[in-house]
Amino acid sequence: MRLFQKLRRRGSPAASSGSSNYAYVTARVRAMKSNLLPNETYPRLINMDLDEITRFIEETQYKQDVDELARKFKGVDLIEHALNRNLAVTFSKMIDISEGELNYLITEYLKNYDIWDIKTILRGKYYNATLEEIKDNLVSAGQFKYNFLSELAEKESYENVIDALSNTDYYPILKNYDGTNLPEIENQLDTLYYQRLFNAIGTPKSSDRKLFSKLIRTEIDIKNIKTMFRMKKEGVEDGELEDLVLDGGLRFSLKEINKMIPLPFADFINSLEKYPYWEAMSDLVTPDMESLVDLETSLTKYTIKSAASFSHAYPLSIVPIMDYMISKKNEVNNLRIITRGKAANLDEDIIKNQLVI
Amino acid sequence: MGTKDVKPTRSELIELKKKIKLSQSGHKLLKMKRDGLILEFFEILNKAKGVRNELDDAYDNATEKIGIAEAVEGRMVIKSTALALKEGPVISLESHNIMGVVVPKIEASSVHKSINKRGYGILGTSSCIDETVDSYEILVDKIILAAEIETTMKRLLEDIEKTKRRVNALEFKVIPEMQEAMDFIRFRLDEMERENTFRLKRIKA
Numbered sequence: 001m002r003l004f005q006k007l008r009r010r011g012s013p014a015a016s017s018g019s020s021n022y023a024y025v026t027a028r029v030r031a032m033k034s035n036l037l038p039n040e041t042y043p044r045l046i047n048m049d050l051d052e053i054t055r056f057i058e059e060t061q062y063k064q065d066v067d068e069l070a071r072k073f074k075g076v077d078l079i080e081h082a083l084n085r086n087l088a089v090t091f092s093k094m095i096d097i098s099e100g101e102l103n104y105l106i107t108e109y110l111k112n113y114d115i116w117d118i119k120t121i122l123r124g125k126y127y128n129a130t131l132e133e134i135k136d137n138l139v140s141a142g143q144f145k146y147n148f149l150s151e152l153a154e155k156e157s158y159e160n161v162i163d164a165l166s167n168t169d170y171y172p173i174l175k176n177y178d179g180t181n182l183p184e185i186e187n188q189l190d191t192l193y194y195q196r197l198f199n200a201i202g203t204p205k206s207s208d209r210k211l212f213s214k215l216i217r218t219e220i221d222i223k224n225i226k227t228m229f230r231m232k233k234e235g236v237e238d239g240e241l242e243d244l245v246l247d248g249g250l251r252f253s254l255k256e257i258n259k260m261i262p263l264p265f266a267d268f269i270n271s272l273e274k275y276p277y278w279e280a281m282s283d284l285v286t287p288d289m290e291s292l293v294d295l296e297t298s299l300t301k302y303t304i305k306s307a308a309s310f311s312h313a314y315p316l317s318i319v320p321i322m323d324y325m326i327s328k329k330n331e332v333n334n335l336r337i338i339t340r341g342k343a344a345n346l347d348e349d350i351i352k353n354q355l356v357i
Numbered sequence: 358m359g360t361k362d363v364k365p366t367r368s369e370l371i372e373l374k375k376k377i378k379l380s381q382s383g384h385k386l387l388k389m390k391r392d393g394l395i396l397e398f399f400e401i402l403n404k405a406k407g408v409r410n411e412l413d414d415a416y417d418n419a420t421e422k423i424g425i426a427e428a429v430e431g432r433m434v435i436k437s438t439a440l441a442l443k444e445g446p447v448i449s450l451e452s453h454n455i456m457g458v459v460v461p462k463i464e465a466s467s468v469h470k471s472i473n474k475r476g477y478g479i480l481g482t483s484s485c486i487d488e489t490v491d492s493y494e495i496l497v498d499k500i501i502l503a504a505e506i507e508t509t510m511k512r513l514l515e516d517i518e519k520t521k522r523r524v525n526a527l528e529f530k531v532i533p534e535m536q537e538a539m540d541f542i543r544f545r546l547d548e549m550e551r552e553n554t555f556r557l558k559r560i561k562a
Contacts (some may be wrong), residue, residue: 023545026374041527084431116437116481120440123438123440123441124437124440125440126440126441126443127440127442129442129557133436133440136433137433137434137437180443182477182478183441183473183475183476183477183478184478186441186477186480187481187482189478189481190480191480191482220518222530226483226484230472230479230484230487234471234472234487236472243478244480269422291484292488293425293429293484293488293490295484296483297429331430331525336431337428337429338428340424340427341424341425341428342431343423344420344421344423344424344425344426347426350425354425354428354429
């Protein structure tokens with residue numbers, strides 16, 4: 001069946017055209033979702049020591065990844081690489097089994113991994129990092145396969161990397177990289193990701209697509225809130241902040257954001273009270289807050305929980321597929337938070353606070 | 358200086374008197390220097406204790422922050438982000454003088470960078486990374502300060518020890534030996550004077 005699906009997809013002229021195979025993919029996703037760890041696993045893991053957690057992870061779906069990477073990595077690094085590898089394989093599978101418009105939407109959604117890998121390679125070239133250092137930090141969970149990313153990493157210079165990407169959507173941005181303006185290029189790539197995602201949604205007509213749109217646009221809002229908090233707390237000039245806000249949010253229009261940007265920090269916080277995201281922030285934000293970590297975690301939890309809340313609404317749509325991808329990513333994050341947290345001797349409360357259960 | 362090596366002459370006596378006077382004033386000056394250095398040392402010791410505590414706190418904070426960042430974002434993300442910044446802080450080393458002791462003055466520039474000058478993009482990173490970078494910048498500052506103060510303290514201690522040895526040598530060895538030699542010369546000169554007087558009296562008789 002899978003071979004048949006692949007052959008059919010190869011025959012399709014463009015990723016966004018052709019009929020989507022929602023029924024097939026959602027059935028596969030339902031099966032894959034049953035492999036996800038139940039929420040009650042995490043409190044149990046917090047009470048285990050690191051060796052017990054490692055043994056537990058080796059008995060789950062991550063076993064094969066752990067075994068294959070065991071020659072290269074050890075300890076917590078092995079767990080983290082195995083988790084990322086499993087995530088990459090799972091997400092690549094989602095791209096491989098989907099067709100038509102569904103494939104287009106999933107690919108667009110996962111392009112943040114491609115962007116991440118491009119950034120890692122450019123940073124590596126900028127720093128003159130070794131090939132091993134660059135390759136170890138790549139996660140091929142997007143459209144780019146690991147072999148292609150390896151070839152990119154092997155290029156002599158950043159110019160060669162950019163040339164090799166000349167057929168991609170990233171090239172118009174990457175061609176402006178002169179070896180000194182990496183932060184701007186990184187920000188533009190991330191902005192492009194959200195722009196493309198927003199364009200991919202288009203004007204949703206069906207109810208399931210409206211939910212998908214809501215999910216993506218909520219993510220854009222949350223990103224904008226996080227960016228505004230970070231930049232305002234650091235006292236960065238308003239002009240620079242304006243360049244970083246993303247268009248297409250659900251609750252925040254660019255006009256509203258531009259009104260918020262010049263506000264002093266305390267007034268900026270007050271201006272957020274009328275938005276639904278306030279419930280996730282109200283206990284954490286104060287004009288003299290020192291850390292934004294808990295706020296960011298709370299906002300991330302809000303995004304994930306709001307996605308999960310409507311995941312059962314339309315069984316044969318993009319919604320349960322997105323919910324699975326978000327849940328899978330969350331599982332990997334939670335396992336990493338516990339293992340890394342334990343390895344760093346972090347307080348149990350800090351670990352619990354960061355988990356999204 | 359053993360008394361056997363001393364020539365019991367008047368010129369030697371004058372010479373010794375001069376040397377004793379010089380040694381005594383040197384001894385007084387060195388004692389003052391030692392006391393001054395000790396005072397300076399205790400001042401710096403208090404400062405060093407404070408800086409060491411601040412350094413320990415900064416280290417604990419940075420370790421916790423990177424622990425959280427590695428847990429939340431993953432070590433791969435942290436490593437990749439770290440590659441975005443190539444330039445380290447510029448450290449300049451100068452020296453200044455405390456009572457003849459040359460101590461270092463370490464100054465660092467470009468340790469603290471604003472969020473938009475750290476080499477990584479804002480949209481693809483999180484506040485975990487910002488706070489980790491902040492905590493390590495503070496740690497670098499504290500390390501530089503601690504290095505300056507602790508090196509100063511070490512140099513002062515070495516010099517206090519050296520000055521103390523000199524003071525003791527002057528007080529318990531050099532000056533007493535010279536005084537002994539001076540007493541010997543005086544005694545010998547008096548003896549010679551008495552011998553001369555006796556000899557003259559015998560000739561007269």
